[in-house]
Amino acid sequence: MKNKKSLMSSIMAAPHIFWAVLFIVLPLIIVVFYAFTDANGNFSFSNIASLGDYAPIFGLSLELAVIATAICLLIGYPLAYIISKASPKSQKFFMMLLMLPMWTNLLIRTYSIMAILDDGGFLNSIFGAVFNVDEPLFHIVGTKGAVIFGMVYDFLPYMVLPIYTCISKIDKHMWEAASDLGCTPIQTLIKVILPLSMSGIISGVTMVLVPSISTFYISQKLGGGTFEVIGDTIERQFVTGALNVGAAISLIMMILILISITVMNKFSDEDGGIIV
Amino acid sequence: MAKLIELKGITKSYDGECVLNSIDLYIRDGEFITLLGPSGCGKTTTLRIIGGFETADEGQLYFDGAEISDMPPYKRQVNTVFQKYALFPHLNVYENIAFPLRMKKIPEEDIKKRVGDMLKMVALLGFENKSVSTLSGGQQQRVAIARALVSHPKVLLLDEPLGALDLKLRKDMQNELKTIQKAIGITFVYVTHDQEEALSMSDTVVVMADGEIQQIGTPTDIYNEPKNAFVADFIGESNIIDGIMLQDKKVRFAGHTFDCVDGGFEKNEAVDVVVRPEDVDVVDIEKGMLTGQVTSVTFKGVHYEIIVDIKGFKWMIQSTDYVAPDANIGLYIEPDAIHIMKKSKYSGKFGDYSSFSDEIDLLSDADSAEEF
Numbered sequence: 048m049k050n051k052k053s054l055m056s057s058i059m060a061a062p063h064i065f066w067a068v069l070f071i072v073l074p075l076i077i078v079v080f081y082a083f084t085d086a087n088g089n090f091s092f093s094n095i096a097s098l099g100d101y102a103p104i105f106g107l108s109l110e111l112a113v114i115a116t117a118i119c120l121l122i123g124y125p126l127a128y129i130i131s132k133a134s135p136k137s138q139k140f141f142m143m144l145l146m147l148p149m150w151t152n153l154l155i156r157t158y159s160i161m162a163i164l165d166d167g168g169f170l171n172s173i174f175g176a177v178f179n180v181d182e183p184l185f186h187i188v189g190t191k192g193a194v195i196f197g198m199v200y201d202f203l204p205y206m207v208l209p210i211y212t213c214i215s216k217i218d219k220h221m222w223e224a225a226s227d228l229g230c231t232p233i234q235t236l237i238k239v240i241l242p243l244s245m246s247g248i249i250s251g252v253t254m255v256l257v258p259s260i261s262t263f264y265i266s267q268k269l270g271g272g273t274f275e276v277i278g279d280t281i282e283r284q285f286v287t288g289a290l291n292v293g294a295a296i297s298l299i300m301m302i303l304i305l306i307s308i309t310v311m312n313k314f315s316d317e318d319g320g321i322i323v
Numbered sequence: 324m325a326k327l328i329e330l331k332g333i334t335k336s337y338d339g340e341c342v343l344n345s346i347d348l349y350i351r352d353g354e355f356i357t358l359l360g361p362s363g364c365g366k367t368t369t370l371r372i373i374g375g376f377e378t379a380d381e382g383q384l385y386f387d388g389a390e391i392s393d394m395p396p397y398k399r400q401v402n403t404v405f406q407k408y409a410l411f412p413h414l415n416v417y418e419n420i421a422f423p424l425r426m427k428k429i430p431e432e433d434i435k436k437r438v439g440d441m442l443k444m445v446a447l448l449g450f451e452n453k454s455v456s457t458l459s460g461g462q463q464q465r466v467a468i469a470r471a472l473v474s475h476p477k478v479l480l481l482d483e484p485l486g487a488l489d490l491k492l493r494k495d496m497q498n499e500l501k502t503i504q505k506a507i508g509i510t511f512v513y514v515t516h517d518q519e520e521a522l523s524m525s526d527t528v529v530v531m532a533d534g535e536i537q538q539i540g541t542p543t544d545i546y547n548e549p550k551n552a553f554v555a556d557f558i559g560e561s562n563i564i565d566g567i568m569l570q571d572k573k574v575r576f577a578g579h580t581f582d583c584v585d586g587g588f589e590k591n592e593a594v595d596v597v598v599r600p601e602d603v604d605v606v607d608i609e610k611g612m613l614t615g616q617v618t619s620v621t622f623k624g625v626h627y628e629i630i631v632d633i634k635g636f637k638w639m640i641q642s643t644d645y646v647a648p649d650a651n652i653g654l655y656i657e658p659d660a661i662h663i664m665k666k667s668k669y670s671g672k673f674g675d676y677s678s679f680s681d682e683i684d685l686l687s688d689a690d691s692a693e694e695f
Binding site: 218220221223224225226227228229230231234238239242243245 | 374375376395396397401402403405407409410411412413422423426427470471474
C-alpha cells in the first residue's frame with residue numbers, strides 16, 4: 048500500500064514538506080555551516096576546539112536543569128496521580144488550573160516572578176512593612192535557587208501533562224488486579240502503576256530537561272546576572288556577532304540532547320516512543 | 324458442605340438507581356456456583372462486592388463465619404479472573420503468575436515450583452519468558468487463571484471470563500475450567516449471561532434479574548422447575564401460557580383441561596403454565612389435545628423449530644419431524660411436561676413467540692457482553 052502513494056497525498060503533503068525544509072532543515076544546515084567555518088567563511092575546527100573553555104558553563108547548566116527536572120518530577124508525579132484519580136469533573140478543573148499560567152507568555156511570567164522575588168520586590172515590601180524593616184529580608188534573585196524556582200514554575204506543566212495522560216490511560220482493572228493479588232495501595236503504586244507510567248515519566252523528564260538546559264531568559268532575569276548558563280553564552284555569541292562559536296555551541300547542545308533522548312527512549316516501553 | 328461465603332441483605336445503588344435489592348445468598352465450600360442473568364441484573368456487582376472492589380450500601384458479607392464487609396481486596400482470601408484478564412503488560416508470563424507470591428514474600432525456589440505447577444496446569448509450559456501482549460486471547464485467559472490460583476485462594480471469582488473468546492475455544496475452556504475446579508476443589512463463583520454455560524458447568528445456578536435473586540438451584544431444578552416466568556424464559560425456550568388451577572393435578576389452559584403433576588395451589592388460582600418446546604408432541608389433528616395452524620418452520624439441524632398459532636397464542640415446538648407451513652396439526656402434552664408456576668411480576672411478559680425472531684436474541688446477547 049505504501050508505494051501506492053497517490054498524487055493527491057503528495058500534493059497534500061507538499062506544504063508541510065516545504066515548511067519543514069524552510070524552517071527546520073535549512074536552519075540546521077546553516078548552523079552546521081557556521082559551526083565549521085571561521086569568520087571569513089573558511090573551513091575550520093577552531094570553533095569546536097574552543098568549546099572546552101565553556102565546560103564549566105555546560106556543567107552549571109546541567110546541574111541547574113537536572114535539579115529543576117528532579118523537583119518537577121517529585122511535585123509533578125504525585126500531582127498527576129492525584130488528578131488522574133479525581134472525578135472527571137475535578138480532573139477538568141485541575142487541568143485548567145495547571146494550564147492557566149501557560150496562557151501567559153513565558154517571558155512575562157518570568158518577569159513577574161522577578162518582580163515578586165526581587166530585593167525591592169513585592170515579597171520584601173510586604174514583609175518589610177509587616178516587620179517594619181528597611182533592608183530586604185530575603186535575598187532570592189541572583190541565587191541558584193531563584194533560577195531553579197523559575198524553571199520549576201515555568202516547566203512544571205510539561206512534566207504533569209504527559210504523566211497524567213499516561214496514568215489515566217492505564218486500565219482501571221490494573222488497580223483492582225493488583226489489589227486482588229495482595230498489593231496494598233502503596234505496593235500497587237510502586238509495583239504496577241509506576242512501571243506502567245514510565246513512558247510518561249520519560250516524556251515529562253525530556254520535556255522539562257531540554258528547555259531547562261537551554262534556557263537563557265530565566266537565568267538572566269532570576270540569576271540577576273551573577274552567573275551564566277549555556278543559553279546565555281549562546282545568546283551572547285550571537286548578540287556580539289560571534290556567529291561561528293555560537294553555532295558550534297548550539298550544534299554540540301543539539302547533539303547532546305539527541306543522545307540523551309535516544310538513551311531515555313531505550314528505557315521507555317516499545318510502544319511509547321517520544322517525539323520532542 | 325459448609326457455608327463459606329454468606330451475603331445478608333446486600334443492597335447497592337449507583338446514582339440513586341438500585342442495582343442490588345437486599346440479596347441473601349450463601350456459597351458453600353468447594354462448589355461451582357454461577358450467577359446468571361441478563362445485562363444489568365446485578366450479577367457483576369454481586370461478584371465485585373465479594374471481591375472487595377465495591378462495598379455494599381447495606382447488608383453484611385461473611386467469609387468463613389467472620390464479617391468482611393469492609394475488608395480491602397488485598398486482605399481477602401479471594402482472587403479474581405477479570406473479564407479482560409487485566410494481566411500486567413510490563414511483566415512476562417512467569418512474572419505475572421509469580422506476582423501474588425512475590426507480594427507474600429515467598430522464597431524464590433518455592434515461587435519457581437508453584438509457577439511451574441500452574442503453567443503445567445494451564446498447559447503453558449515454555450511460555451515463561453513471553454510478553455503477555457504477544458499471547459492469544461485464550462492464552463491470556465490461562466495466564467489470568469494461573470495468576471489467580473497460584474496463591475491458593477479459597478475462592479476464585481470469574482467475571483464472564485470466556486466472553487471475549489470464540490465459540491470453539493469457549494467450549495474447550497468451559498471443560499477446562501470445570502476440570503481445574505474439580506482438581507483443586509476450591510469454590511468457583513462464576514458470572515455469565517450465557518445460560519448454556521451456566522447449566523453445563525455449575526453445581527448451583529443463581530438466576531438474577533432487576534437486582535434480585537429469582538431462583539437458586541441445581542441446573543436441572545432451574546430448567547425443570549422454574550419459579551417464575553422470567554426464569555422459565557431466560558433458561559432455555561418456554562411457552563408460558565395463562566392457566567387456571569382447577570384442583571391439584573388438574574390445570575386448564577388454551578381451552579383444554581390437562582392432567583399435570585403439580586399441586587398445592589388454591590382452587591381456581593390463576594397460574595403461569597410452562598411447556599418446553601421439546602416436550603410437545605406433534606400428532607394427527609383428531610388425536611390432539613390442542614389444535615393449531617403452523618405459521619413458520621425453521622430447520623435447526625437437530626430439529627425443526629415450528630411456530631404454531633393456537634387460538635391467537637404462538638407456541639414454539641421443537642420436532643424432529645417436518646411439518647408443512649400452514650398445515651393444521653394436533654398437539655399432545657404429557658402430564659409431567661406441564662410445569663405450573665405462581666403468578667409473578669413477570670407474568671405475561673415472556674413466553675409468547677408471536678414476535679419471535681433469532682435476530683432479536685442475537686441483539687440482546689451482544690449488548691450484555693459489556694456489563695458493569
